[in-house]
Amino acid sequence: MLFVTGRGTPIDRRIEYFHWDKALLRIGIVNGEDGVRLRPHSARHTADALFANAGVPERARLALMGHSDGAMDNVYLHADTEALLKASEGATGALRLPD
Structure with a gap:
């Protein structure tokens, strides 16, 4: 509640x-215009991701979110687009053949 x-x-x-x-x-x-209904609970996922991306330490994030351990935090965190792009660029660079 x-x-x-x-x-x-x-x-x-x-x-x-x-x-x-x-x-x-x-x-x-x-809300619901594109067929997706955002729920108030969606804001928790967004907040946790923003805290993580801002570098807020895990212990502080857990306290802010009311989680007792990192297991529940993992449910809330999703890979953000920027992190995925960086990871794919790194993989592409690693696979490039030398000139």
């Missing part, structure tokens, strides 16, 4: 999604 009412009870999921979609619209994203 991430958000609660003033009385400490969980916010109804419909209210949560209403505000989530409204926030996405403010940044120019129409």
Whole structure:
């Protein structure tokens, strides 16, 4: 549970999604327009990836994400496009024949 009412009870999921979609619209994203529905939980994956790419140490990332060990963190981290491009460029360079 991430958000609660003033009385400490969980916010109804419909209210949560209403505000989530409204926030996405403010940044120019129409949720579900391309057939993919972003969920509030998607933001956790994005945040963890941004922390990792910014060089935030694993111990700090685990604390920020509320994870007790790196196993759960691995579920959240995905190889970003830039890292994949660097890896493929490195592999291409290694396979090049000398002139």
